Every structure is written in C-alpha cells, then in structure tokens.
Amino acid sequence: MPSEKSLRTFAAHVIDHVDNEVVLRGWVHRLRVLANTAFVVVRDCTGAVQGVCDTPSFPGPHIKLDDTIELRGRVRKDSRAKGGCEIAIREIRLLNEAGHKLPFNSSGNIESVGQEARLEYRPLAARNDAIGNVFRIQALILHYFRAFLCKQHFTEIVTSKIVASGTEGGTNLFKIDYFDRVAYLAQSPQFYKEHGVAAFERVFETGHVFRAEPHASSRHLTEYYSLDLEMGFIDGPEDVIELERDLLCWVFEQLNQHHWDLLRQYRQAPLPSLRAAPVWEFHECLEMLGREYGTRHLCNDLDPEAERQLCALAHSRTGVAAAFVLGFPAAGRPFYSAPRGATGTVQSFDLLYEGLEITTGGQRLHTRAALESSLRSRGIDATGFDSHLRMFELGMPPHGGLAIGLERLTAQILGLQNVREAALYPRDRYRLHP
Amino acid sequence: MPSEKSLRTFAAHVIDHVDNEVVLRGWVHRLRVLANTAFVVVRDCTGAVQGVCDTPSFPGPHIKLDDTIELRGRVRKDSRAKGGCEIAIREIRLLNEAGHKLPFNSSGNIESVGQEARLEYRPLAARNDAIGNVFRIQALILHYFRAFLCKQHFTEIVTSKIVASGTEGGTNLFKIDYFDRVAYLAQSPQFYKEHGVAAFERVFETGHVFRAEPHASSRHLTEYYSLDLEMGFIDGPEDVIELERDLLCWVFEQLNQHHWDLLRQYRQAPLPSLRAAPVWEFHECLEMLGREYGTRHLCNDLDPEAERQLCALAHSRTGVAAAFVLGFPAAGRPFYSAPRGATGTVQSFDLLYEGLEITTGGQRLHTRAALESSLRSRGIDATGFDSHLRMFELGMPPHGGLAIGLERLTAQILGLQNVREAALYPRDRYRLHP
Numbered sequence A, B: 001m002p003s004e005k006s007l008r009t010f011a012a013h014v015i016d017h018v019d020n021e022v023v024l025r026g027w028v029h030r031l032r033v034l035a036n037t038a039f040v041v042v043r044d045c046t047g048a049v050q051g052v053c054d055t056p057s058f059p060g061p062h063i064k065l066d067d068t069i070e071l072r073g074r075v076r077k078d079s080r081a082k083g084g085c086e087i088a089i090r091e092i093r094l095l096n097e098a099g100h101k102l103p104f105n106s107s108g109n110i111e112s113v114g115q116e117a118r119l120e121y122r123p124l125a126a127r128n129d130a131i132g133n134v135f136r137i138q139a140l141i142l143h144y145f146r147a148f149l150c151k152q153h154f155t156e157i158v159t160s161k162i163v164a165s166g167t168e169g170g171t172n173l174f175k176i177d178y179f180d181r182v183a184y185l186a187q188s189p190q191f192y193k194e195h196g197v198a199a200f201e202r203v204f205e206t207g208h209v210f211r212a213e214p215h216a217s218s219r220h221l222t223e224y225y226s227l228d229l230e231m232g233f234i235d236g237p238e239d240v241i242e243l244e245r246d247l248l249c250w251v252f253e254q255l256n257q258h259h260w261d262l263l264r265q266y267r268q269a270p271l272p273s274l275r276a277a278p279v280w281e282f283h284e285c286l287e288m289l290g291r292e293y294g295t296r297h298l299c300n301d302l303d304p305e306a307e308r309q310l311c312a313l314a315h316s317r318t319g320v321a322a323a324f325v326l327g328f329p330a331a332g333r334p335f336y337s338a339p340r341g342a343t344g345t346v347q348s349f350d351l352l353y354e355g356l357e358i359t360t361g362g363q364r365l366h367t368r369a370a371l372e373s374s375l376r377s378r379g380i381d382a383t384g385f386d387s388h389l390r391m392f393e394l395g396m397p398p399h400g401g402l403a404i405g406l407e408r409l410t411a412q413i414l415g416l417q418n419v420r421e422a423a424l425y426p427r428d429r430y431r432l433h434p
Helices: A011-017 A115-120 A122-127 A129-151 A190-200 A237-258 A282-293 A304-318 A368-377 A382-393 A406-414 B011-017 B115-120 B122-126 B129-151 B190-200 B237-258 B282-293 B304-318 B368-377 B382-393 B406-414
Strands: A021-033 A037-044 A047-054 A068-077 A085-096 A175-178 A181-185 A202-210 A223-232 A279-281 A322-326 A348-353 A356-364 A399-405 B021-033 B037-044 B047-054 B068-077 B085-096 B175-178 B181-185 B202-210 B223-232 B279-281 B322-326 B348-353 B356-363 B399-405
Touching: A011 A021, A011 A037, A011 A047, A011 A068, A011 A085, A021 A047, A021 A085, A037 A068, A037 A085, A047 A068, A115 A122, A122 A129, A122 B190, A129 A202, A129 A223, A129 A237, A129 A406, A129 B129, A129 B190, A190 A202, A190 A223, A190 A382, A190 A399, A190 B122, A190 B129, A202 B202, A223 A237, A223 A406, A237 A322, A237 A348, A237 A356, A237 A399, A279 A282, A282 A304, A282 A322, A304 A322, A304 A348, A304 A356, A348 A399, A356 A406, A368 A382, A399 A406, B011 B021, B011 B037, B011 B047, B011 B068, B011 B085, B021 B047, B021 B085, B037 B068, B037 B085, B047 B068, B115 B122, B122 B129, B129 B202, B129 B223, B129 B237, B129 B406, B190 B202, B190 B223, B190 B382, B190 B399, B223 B237, B223 B406, B237 B322, B237 B348, B237 B356, B237 B399, B279 B282, B282 B304, B282 B322, B304 B322, B304 B348, B304 B356, B348 B399, B356 B406, B368 B382, B399 B406
Parallel strands: A047 A085, A279 A322, B047 B085, B279 B322
Antiparallel strands: A021 A037, A021 A068, A037 A047, A068 A085, A175 A181, A175 B175, A202 A223, A223 A399, A322 A348, A348 A356, A356 A399, B021 B037, B021 B068, B037 B047, B068 B085, B175 B181, B202 B223, B223 B399, B322 B348, B348 B356, B356 B399
C-alpha cells in the first residue's frame, strides 16, 4: 500500500504538472549516484523521466537497475532534460526488487546478449527498446491491418483451431487427444474463411496457425500468427493482389507517418511504397532467373534463393525489393486453387518482399463440381471433404484471398535475420519453451 | 469474366449514381415475379438494393433466392424505395447458383430453423441478419475492446498456444503430439501476460483458449475466445475492476451510439451503464443469498443459480443486472492469486452480468517467494514452475488483470440462451464439426 494514497502520473504526462508534486511508478532505467547528486531515470509504459536528489540524504532504500519503484517529487522545468522537465525527488519506495544476479540489464546493450538468453529472459529483453519495439511495431501492424479491412467492409471472424481434418490433405498436422477422439490443430483458417465469404462476402481473421514442419530454418515456425482475408465477387486474383497492394501501402504509410520514432531504430529509410512492385508470371520468373542467374532447377515452386534473386531484380528495375508472382503450376498449390487458363497453372500468387515470401494468395474454385474434379485429379478422396463441399451449394460467389505471416512481415520490415526474433515465444521442432 | 468489364458498385453507394448505370454483385435476397413486373433485391456486404424490370423481357437466366448474381442497370431516384433509389435492370448474369434443395433460405425466418441446421449450414444461417449480426456485433466488441486498451497505453501481444505445461496445475488440458514429445494447448495466456507486464507494463491479448471440460452445458465451450489484459503498478484488484468498468462502459456506449441499428434486433433498450454496478465481497454475497433466497450450500464459489440471483439483487438495488464479486476464498482460486488480508480470501473477482459470470480477474502475487509459498501450501511441486518463477526476479511490478469470455459477453449482451449461438463454430465435448 502506498505511504500516501495518491494518483499516479505517467512519465509522458509529467510535463503537464510543472511545479506540482507527482507520483511516478516504473522501473529503474538508469541510475547514476555521484558524491553529491543522484540521478534516477524511471521508466513506465509511456516513457521515461529523470528524478534528481542529493546523494547524502537519498530519500529511500537502496535501489538498483530494473527494480520497480515509486518515486514522489516536485516537477521542475528544465530545458536540458529529455521531455523538458525533471523531478526533485522527495521519496522513493521499492515496490519489488529485481534479482541480484540478473543475466543482463534491460537498459544495457542488448546486441551483446545472445539469442538464447533473449528468449529465456523474454520480459527483461523486451523491456529493452531494441527488442520491445519489434513487438510494439508488430502490434501496430495488427492494428492497421484490421483498421484498413474494416473500412473496406470486411467483417472480422473467429474460427475454430481444433478441427476434425486438415485443409491440405492431412500432412504436417499436429494431433490432439480430443476426449475419446482424435482432432487436429488447424493449419489454416482457409475453409472457414471461404465459408465466411458465403456468409459475409468479405472476412478477415488474425490468429494462430499450426504446422508440424520438421525443419527448423530461419524462416519457419511450427506456430505462427496469420493475417487472413478472403473476399467475394472478384474477377480474378488481380483483385486480391490490388487489395493487398492498397493494404500494405496504407499500413506502411501509417507506420512511416506516425511511428518513425520506432522504425528508425531498425531502418535508415522509411518503408517503401509497394505501388511500383511488379506482378510477374511464374514462367516469366523462371525465364528471368535462368537468364540473369543461370538458375535451371526450379519447376513447380520458387526456393529461398530464387525469392532473394527476384526481389533483387525487382529492386533494380523498379526501386522496390518486392514482387507479386502469379500463375504457379497447379502441382505446387492446393486443390482449391482456380485454374489459370488451360496451361496447368493456377490463379495463385505469392508476394515476395525483401527476399522472402510473406504472402500466399489466389483465386479459389467456387463450384462444388470443380472442387470435386480437382480432388479427383489429385487422387484425393472427396468424401472426406463432403461437409466442406456442401458449403459451395449455399450461394458461393467467385472469391479469393490471402494470408500474410505476421512474424515474417515484421522481420522483413525491420530487417531481422530470423523470423524467431519477431515472435515473442517462438515454437519450432525443438523449442517448446518458454 | 464479365460481359463488359466495369467497376462494381456496392449497394450502399448506389444512391451516389442516380441516372447512371451501375453494376451490382451479390446474392438474390428477395425475388418477386409478377405478370408484368419482376423485383430482384440484391444484397452484398454493404446492404441491399432493389432492381426492377419487365417480366416478359426478363434480361437474364432463371434465378432463385441465394444465387449469386451480377445485376446491371440504371439508377433512378424513388422516394418509396428503401435507400431512396432503385435500379432499372438492363442485364442479369448468374455468377454461381445455389443448390436446388437448400435446407432453408437465408432471407427466410431463421427462428423456425433448428440449432443443428443453423450450425450445419453456418454460411447460409449467417447470411441472415438475425444470425449474421450476432457476429458483426462480436467483431465490434473486439474492435472497441482493443481500441480502448490502446488508448490506455496497453500493448497487444501474441503468445504461444502450444505449451509445455498448464497454468493451473495440469487439469483440463488437451494433449498434443509434438514431434517426439507431449505438449498441451494453452488453457489461458495467464503466465505469458504476467511476463508481458514485466516487459511492457500493460498488455492485452485476444485469442483462443482451450479447456478439456467434459461437461457440455449452455455456458461452456472447450475452445473459446478470451479477451485478456494484465496491468502493472496497481494498488489492488479495485484498480482492475475500475478499468473493466471504464472499458465496458465505453464499449457499450459505442455500441449504443453507433450500432443501435444492429443491437435493436436483439434488445428493446440500449445497453446499460455499468457505472452503478456494485462491488460486493464474496462473504456479503453468501449472506445476501442466505437472507434473500435461503441459499446455504455455497462455500468456495458461486454456482449458476447464485449468479442469476446476485444479478437480480443488483438489478433491484441499482437498476443494473451486474455485480463485481470480490474476495473469493483462496481454495477456489489459482495459486497465483494475491491474499486479501489474513482471512483466507484472495484479491480475486468475478463480474456477473445478466446472470452469468463473464469475467474472472484479480491481483496476482508478484514475488517469487510468495508464489513458492502458495504452491507449497497447495501441495504443488514448485520445480515444474521454475522457468515461470524466474520471471518474477526480473523486475516484476505488483500487477493484476482479467479475462472476458467473448462468446459469453456477446451472448449476454444480445440475450442469447446458449453460448454456442455466439460462436461461429462452437466446440464442446461432443462437437468437433463443422
């Protein structure tokens, strides 16, 4: 309980209380104790402010970095201080002390802390802006993603993550003991968002997806956060591509305009406009890769090197290291992909950004007959999909959509080398903890 | 492909194109074919608009309710028409027809359709406003929940749903085959959001939680969507209660002011203010229940009947059928609950609303020593919690938080009888489908 009950002031609002007493609560962010004067920088969820007092009469217990404290004192204007003011400390109370042997301090240089320690001590690492701002920016991406789609008449949906079968033929599924039955973790909300189109025309979902992928590369997680949308009454995948272009352009603009203070920590230049990002046919991409890089082994899909090379080509031609690749061979894409003419390719696209695929999307088949025929041609038994296929007889418009991996988008925007750095608690083949 | 490529107009924007030709795309919502004149109401994600043409020269193929169509024609002002205009149809194209034997039509009276059929044919049911607006309002609750907390300096976090152990002692957990190991589905983001406090001070998460509860009552789901928040530097659980009061008051105000057109379908009166909702001690509640209803069997927790009775009491005394109940006996609450004085009760509360518990929250223990002692006193081995307990040595402020069940809140706001009606795809002991 506080020694005197009083309203707490946030660090960012201290400047509104010049010449009055305030009560701050937060972490000891910096601490400098000289012979005569002591400086205590307190940090809370709105920022930091400096308190000053006489060292010989330090008005509180022994404190150290990362302790949580309450600091009481009078605000005085000081044009030299960050934020334009500082606090003449009258009293400091210790709310809860940090351990005496922390592996590192939150205000130190986090670059020198290894990836394992950063994960093992997530709260301490994330209290450092270099790590914490990754997740603040991630939260902003989420916010602007949803805000854009709401303005475009999309309805947010919440769909089940426990499913009776997979959307893509049963591979890479995590199995759950569901009472006396077997169930699976959803590897995508694909079917549900298509059903959502039949209900609401335009839907989005932001949520976890689960892939039992045995490899643990710098670009794969077994659990990630997917920004999914699906929209009805499209003419083709180009409509989805143009929506994504508008969406990402707007999100990037908001980040540049309103959050440059966060972005600048990771980037020298503002985020680029995707206006000029080209839309390339898959076969064109193979031709370019062969011509420019001598690549000949690709067939149904790109590989990480090809993704980097195509972004480099896009950058040299348009100034933006991003490209939409459209018209993948059917063999590499799921059964619900709509055909692109009669060439064995489908209306399916990827968005490559700064060398990495961050989106998969496309136009889907929208009649039951076409879906059944596609399943048959792939040798998949359609009876397992019966309840899904019935939804296509309820008034299903032509439709398409996409999914953006939140961690990948965050990593690419901020230039992080490993997608794990953009997940608070990454999961992979070997990591279940913390 | 459209016969003439042209920009589609949304139903809600048709009024901006009087005397011009527009192209609408949507579902056949109503269809009336008289001897001379045919009326076709097309519905899309923004609303509905009526088209009119001569029956003898009907400019398109045979269409029926719930087919998806494109309708082309000239807009004319008509003050009698809903929306102030109608369309003189020049051409109708069928985009994808609905089945000939639908179990029901989306524009019919959904009241007569059983609960099973509504779930089995979710897209068709949700195309009906009586069902669809439940989920539109749910999306708005989500939107306003996040918007309020962002203004209050909360950071949205995304935490793992695949965990190595449970937060409440290992019961009611779904087991996952995680490669060569066993993992579990998170039954709450409790530990992660507490760690989030140590990082960001104020955090929230909106996401799925999973409970292997064997009962299938009208109030339980095995998977539900939890609105979680946690905040640092509180003085007591009252701070969390007052934040929730402010939060729900604001969310309700937004719904009343901006979305009464949706709410009125379910409610006669606007949503009440929770300003007057009382905060009652648990022991007071038992006394009142004994005095007013002769209830004597309750000990460590309330039961559904007690929740209804307390809301009735709150309503008769304050005009609002809601009450915060604070100070539950420790025995009924998790080990991390902070003690409330020395009376064997904890700083833990529920919010009861319209007869149902929709929130559990409280102040948590914030020192490692107190947590270890609490685990010991419950006979739980603390070593299983070691990695969690270590986070309490990194600078953990006094903190508390709460979790609101989104489906329960939606159901109570709209007067739905079963929480399943507020889940697009409910899951329980017996239901894994659709």
